[in-house]
Amino acid sequence: MKKELTNELEVLKEKGLYRSLKIISSYSEKEIVIDGIKYMNFSSNNYLGMSLRPEVKKAAIDAINKYGCGGTSSRLICGTLDVHKELEEKLARLKSKEASLVFPSGFSTNQGIISTLFSSGDAIIMDKLNHASLWDGASLSKARIFIYEHKDMESLEKILKRAQSYKKRLIVTDTVFSMDGDLAPLKEIAYLAKKYSAVTMIDEAHATGVFGEKGSGLAEELGVEKEIDIVMGTLSKAIGSSGGFVCADKETIEYLINKSRAFIYTTSLAPASVCSAIKALEIIEREPEKRKKLLENAKYLKNNLNALGFDTLESESQIIPLFTGEVSKTLEISSKLMDAGIYVPAIRPPTVAEGRCRLRFSLTSQHSKEDIDKLIETIKTELKLRK
Numbered sequence: 001m002k003k004e005l006t007n008e009l010e011v012l013k014e015k016g017l018y019r020s021l022k023i024i025s026s027y028s029e030k031e032i033v034i035d036g037i038k039y040m041n042f043s044s045n046n047y048l049g050m051s052l053r054p055e056v057k058k059a060a061i062d063a064i065n066k067y068g069c070g071g072t073s074s075r076l077i078c079g080t081l082d083v084h085k086e087l088e089e090k091l092a093r094l095k096s097k098e099a100s101l102v103f104p105s106g107f108s109t110n111q112g113i114i115s116t117l118f119s120s121g122d123a124i125i126m127d128k129l130n131h132a133s134l135w136d137g138a139s140l141s142k143a144r145i146f147i148y149e150h151k152d153m154e155s156l157e158k159i160l161k162r163a164q165s166y167k168k169r170l171i172v173t174d175t176v177f178s179m180d181g182d183l184a185p186l187k188e189i190a191y192l193a194k195k196y197s198a199v200t201m202i203d204e205a206h207a208t209g210v211f212g213e214k215g216s217g218l219a220e221e222l223g224v225e226k227e228i229d230i231v232m233g234t235l236s237k238a239i240g241s242s243g244g245f246v247c248a249d250k251e252t253i254e255y256l257i258n259k260s261r262a263f264i265y266t267t268s269l270a271p272a273s274v275c276s277a278i279k280a281l282e283i284i285e286r287e288p289e290k291r292k293k294l295l296e297n298a299k300y301l302k303n304n305l306n307a308l309g310f311d312t313l314e315s316e317s318q319i320i321p322l323f324t325g326e327v328s329k330t331l332e333i334s335s336k337l338m339d340a341g342i343y344v345p346a347i348r349p350p351t352v353a354e355g356r357c358r359l360r361f362s363l364t365s366q367h368s369k370e371d372i373d374k375l376i377e378t379i380k381t382e383l384k385l386r387k
């Protein structure tokens with residue numbers, strides 16, 4: 001087997017698709033140190049700086065002092081602490097749902113929800129660009145998977161018509177797409193779901209804390225919270241902690257507690273993660289200016305990149321792709337920027353389709369206008385643009 005794996009790795013190397021881990025020895029609000037070299041960081045999901053916020057860190061340390069480091073058991077044995085309950089109540093309120101449940105990661109949340117609530121005889125209707133964890137959840141469920149063209153409501157409606165004979169029909173979509181930074185048309189999806197009696201599920205991983213008046217997410221921003229049946233998110237991005245969650249009606253959550261393998265057969269989320277998330281959520285609700293700043297930063301970078309003639313696809317969020325197309329060009333630009341002290345990841349297949357490579361900038365509220373100006377100047381110099 002070792003020989004076959006080595007051969008496959010060689011093929012990846014030849015195609016420019018080999019990946020290796022970058023070891024970070026220091027992480028501050030805007031800078032990271034990789035192999036002893038400092039870079040300005042434009043790749044983090046710590047969108048609101050919560051992971052490094054002193055009150056959030058203190059909440060984690062206090063939690064360790066009170067409860068210890070590990071979850072020590074699965075939730076149904078002796079792994080459910082009072083703070084798990086507090087966090088779940090807080091998340092349910094944030095998402096305007098009856099109940100909530102926390103999982104060890106956003107990835108396992110998506111796997112757990114879909115594979116538990118849907119099975120053979122059901123239809124799962126996916127946006128083509130949904131996150132990998134949604135695809136894995138759908139595959140595990142053994143339901144029939146249908147794919148509609150990205151954000152294309154005609155394509156979705158056609159599928160809904162075809163899928164009427166399936167027992168349950170689920171429409172599931174990211175709200176902020178993780179590699180394109182564009183937004184799902186939730187109002188239109190909710191309308192079609194009602195028309196064809198489908199269940200709706202959204203993945204608010206990149207929208208929680210970022211969109212909406214109280215920072216709940218894109219469903220809040222677009223006024224469709226009531227129309228969405230199942231909302232998931234992660235604690236690992238704007239919330240700056242670790243873990244994932246689902247919010248829904250009481251019966252759905254009770255069912256997941258009883259049946260979801262990804263929830264039942266794993267150790268509960270560590271107390272430090274739980275308590276740092278509670279603290280970060282408190283701050284996120286009372287500091288709306290952070291998310292406003294984040295989205296202003298995003299607009300500023302996008303406008304500047306567009307003015308230089310770059311294609312940023314349809315991004316409307318803090319995730320901004322700079323479309324490059326082919327692998328070699330993408331690696332070349334990414335490496336030039338790295339040489340100039342800027343870290344931005346090159347996104348290649350299989351994360352995106354062939355010919356759809358890009359650099360993926362992600363901004364935080366902690367970036368200043370000067371940081372973004374510096375990035376733009378570096379891009380101009382390194383890529384020898386004249387504008």
Ligand code: PMP
Pocket residue numbers: 105106107108110131133174178203205206234235236243244
């Ligand atoms: N959904 C989306 C859209 C994501 O981008 C991610 C993480 N990249 C996840 C789910 C998984 O979340 P986590 O990192 O907490 O496992």
